Amino acid sequence: MKMKSADRLMHAAVAENIFPGAHLLVSHAGNIVFDKAYGRANIYTGEAVTRDTVFDLASLTKPLATTLAVMILTQEGRICLDQTLAAIIPDFAASSKADIQIRHLLDHTSGLPDYRPYYQTISRFPFDRRKPALKNLILAESLMSAIGEKTRYSDIGFMILEWVIEKVAGLSLNDFVRARIYDPLGIQNLFFIGHDRCIIEKSYAATEFCPWRRMLLIGRVHDDNAYVLGGVAGHAGLFGTAGSVHVILHELLKNFHGDPSKQLFQPKLVRLFLQKSPGSDRALGFDMPSRAGSSSGKFFTPDATVGHLGFTGTSFWMDLDKQIILILLTNRVHPSRSNEQIRAFRPLIHDEVMKQFQ
Template sequence: MNRKLSFADRHERVGHLVGAMGPAFRRSNILMQTAIDRGIFPGAVLMVASVEEVLLHRAYGMADLFCRQPMMLDTVFDLASLTKPLATTLAVMKWVEQGRLDLDYPCQTFLPWFGGRGKNTITIRHLLSHTSGLPAWRPYYLRLHHVSPLRRRTVLQQWVGAEALGNRPGQRCEYSDIGFMVLQWILEQMSGQPLHRLAEALLWRPLGIDSLFFIDLSGQSPQHFYAATEFCPWRAALLKGRVHDDNAFTLGGVAGHAGLFGCADGVMRLLRGLLSADLGKSEHALFKRDTIHAIFQRQSNGRFALGFDTPDEKDSSAGCRFSSHAVGHLGYTGTSFWLDRRKGVIVLLLTNRVHPTRYNNTIRAFRPKLHDAVMADVLGD
């Protein structure tokens, strides 16, 4: 985190645009301020970049309504399900690249308890592409928080092992948190390390990124400016620097489906590194170009690539101006990114839309409008 930024610098940085008409990102800024005024979210950081440069980095609104904390460029967000592509998926694919894993290995190879009730044919590819047949979600936390913390992992694995499949593996796509819990357990079983340590060593440290991290609840939260999420009734607390996802919380804050925290700069540095590798523009990329192509390739029987979403043909959150070659992901707390491989543009939107309550869903209609406005501002049309 850069603590030497001035107050003004911590609210806005705008790069150079070629061919833009009028003030840079005029349409995007109007939409963002309107969203704040209408209560779509209390605050946000919007960042737009190409491989070569950051085009826009701007903060809006409030990070915490109760203490009137303004949003800053270096505010840290609970990234929610961005954990799936940016931590779990990339760690798995790093090991695939190194020959330590095969995408088509049955998961039972690594987790013998996982083979019951038709799950013996589920592969790592099925989990990454959300075609395993596992349920989307279960409120495990309702029972799990009554279990001793030292036994929660074992007990949860028993429950997951007993889950029935909704579909035959590979038959259809159903987004699943549970599948990414299983991927975490495979990584940890093989490495002997917790996911947050493994991801740091494999992904973020080689890129020099210190602003992406999990918060292990057995210790203290790192000292940062955090965006508040919601007041959680069963935890009786306003969540700030504590993971919002209930299942991830009962697992100690580190999970394969949620738990990653970060500021916009850290997320964008990682995304720009991936785009650079995809375009063959980096000699020191985190991944080989062929690996990135494999990650970003849409899989059969669904809209997902490996851990990354791709635009729907209708009503995509990416809007209408991202190409069919784009990849992205959404997070429940109000986070999202879309990376257009053909146009070379990345749009990152981090908001605290669940602050102070999760029941504000108006961001769904806002996201495509914003993405259309950003692409119009970038392309100058």
């Protein structure tokens, strides 16, 4: 498919500085029908975005790493969605968070705050004391609403999920998803970059000039909290290409429709995670289109679409009924997060693509 109108819109977005560079990938029934890179990965060097450019995926970490790890552990009977934090991590037993269940963290109904600038405090600690310091800060947080009462998007809930995965699996989140998910699927271009590791030799889309780190971020995680935790966290830290993101989503889509080709996820489990969670307007670990003003636009099937957005300008939407996957990776925070034009652009490009399937 040529998708001329969508292609023109992407070129215009670069010309109008909505973002310096981007990669748009679209597939239908497993077949990639559009796959094109635009603009610059780095405005200072002039390096172009290619289909091999690696983007900081930001909050796409939540569905593409943390949630997938929970899915594997749930499938193996090592985690139950109704388990409480107190039952898994004893430190939570005496806190207001003791009765938060795993499902509450996944569908953002835990009552936890959305975000706190923890990096401002824990960056003062030696590295090996930062996670304990973070845990103490989170234990001291007050809930913003009763557990299970309302949907409130929370980075903090996914920070906790990383600890749950580590406790149950006995491996770091990074090592677990690499060994159990990415390697079995043959994915090389989806990874965390820990501070203890050299930056993998790839072409990276630059993000922001960070004032407190005093550097332009290239191959270093943009999220401040994830950075001070070593680059690996449950809420952010994953890097990847559009092609690698598509491999994951296509596998989920196949499994959803009953084809467990790689034997990673049972169809019943995938359907459980990708349906609207009771008491929430989200799925388990995934977003769903809102009833009005969704960034997904007007043409995705409302109750049969899952996706997620990332702060750096990344997103994906997957229509389970129409079997359409749309991945848009940009570096809209390069060189500054103050550029928020992508908010208005996302539904426009999604609609232009989806019109081709109407």
